[in-house]
Amino acid sequence: MSSPEERWWSVRAGEYVLGTLRGYDLELFERILLHDTAMQAEVALWERRFSGLHETTQAVPPGEHVWPGILNRIRAQDAASVETVRSATAEAPGSVVAQRSPSPNTNFMRRQRSTLWPLVAGLATAASLVLGFLLYERTGTAVALPLRVDGLAVVLSDEDGEPYFLVETDYANQRVRVTALTPPELPADRNFQLWQAVPDRSSVRAVARLPRESGRSRVFDVDTLIEGSDLFGVSLEPEEASTDAGPTGPVVAHGDFLLTGNAD
């Protein structure tokens, strides 16, 4: 895995194995995992990578009642399976009932997941949609934080968490300031373009070109921002590129927000 998207997925798989994915992120990842063999392999690889940590764990003998409890449980389960087979055979002679056939609920879940994955996979295909993917990925987990907050700071970072830009809102003075923190060096014919998601996250809108050099800021009117949307991204765009149709270059950073001042 080497592209930014692939690295992102690998980190996601690592977070899944660590157990730090929560809520919708976890639910979505598990849905994808059911169908995506590459992701299953990536998860298995992380499991193997981390399994050495178990060698640092001191083995502790469990209580003596634990093993009889396990034995009782598997015998009860096996007895129930046999009874199910007998009943089914009695009802429909000659039919074969698989002991471990999936329940209707399992099938329902699988159908649900199979409709979800193409959507996610589709979103991840084009550079212009990588941002859309990031928006989708955050759906359900992002706090619905209104932008009309003084001192709201959005840190735009790359996949490694390197902070490229800081967006700060100042509603008292009706302005927004974007400061370049540690952006990478750019070819002369490329620019950093800031985008903001619309509130329903169905698309993005161009906000402003960003400074290229570390420490430089750009200030613009607060009305440039879309109220009620809390997600930003930065793409690399050619000098003369139109911003009408969304990003044309790779998305190099996206935003995590922090509250640094008082909400009104």
Added chain:
Amino acid sequence: MSSTTRSDLPIDEYDRRERLAELLTGCSQRHEEDLEELYRLYSGQLYGVLRRILRNEAIAEEALQDSFFKIWEKADSYSSAAGSPMAWMNSIARHQALDVLRLRRSRENHESPDTTGWVDSMPDMAKPLHEMSADAQLLMLCLDRLPDAARDCIVKAYCEGYSHDELSAGTQVPLGTVKSWIRRGLLTLRKCLDELS
């Protein structure tokens, strides 16, 4: 990480893996005696993992029962291509423990940072490095290359089931910073392990 062959491992380690794999095959064929031997060989290790994450002996024992029940039920899906039998069983036990933690947190309706024993709850390091498997030694080497904060967060999340919120509370740094540490740490770790193996 390359696949492990007999020549990569000490004889006893290789034999142990082979034996565990055989026992899992026996479980898939519903041989209770194989599950019993598996339990005798590996329940202490899994219980140690569960106890560390769940921090409660009774709950950890219940999770151990659930884990062995799942091992019994899923044994036919184990494949050596997916890793060692130990890694596979550890994964089942860890996910069982994480499910218990998530349920507990959702019942409490919030993430409840429990930073008790924050300083003393790092890995036991029961074995000296030279007694560990080659994969474990490699992992330790690469973990050592991470910044302290990232390494601590990753180890605590993996070994003790800490959530981002708990790590943030324990380290007294913002949540976003903890997430960045972990994500950067995972990328660095992956690169290091790929290069060295």
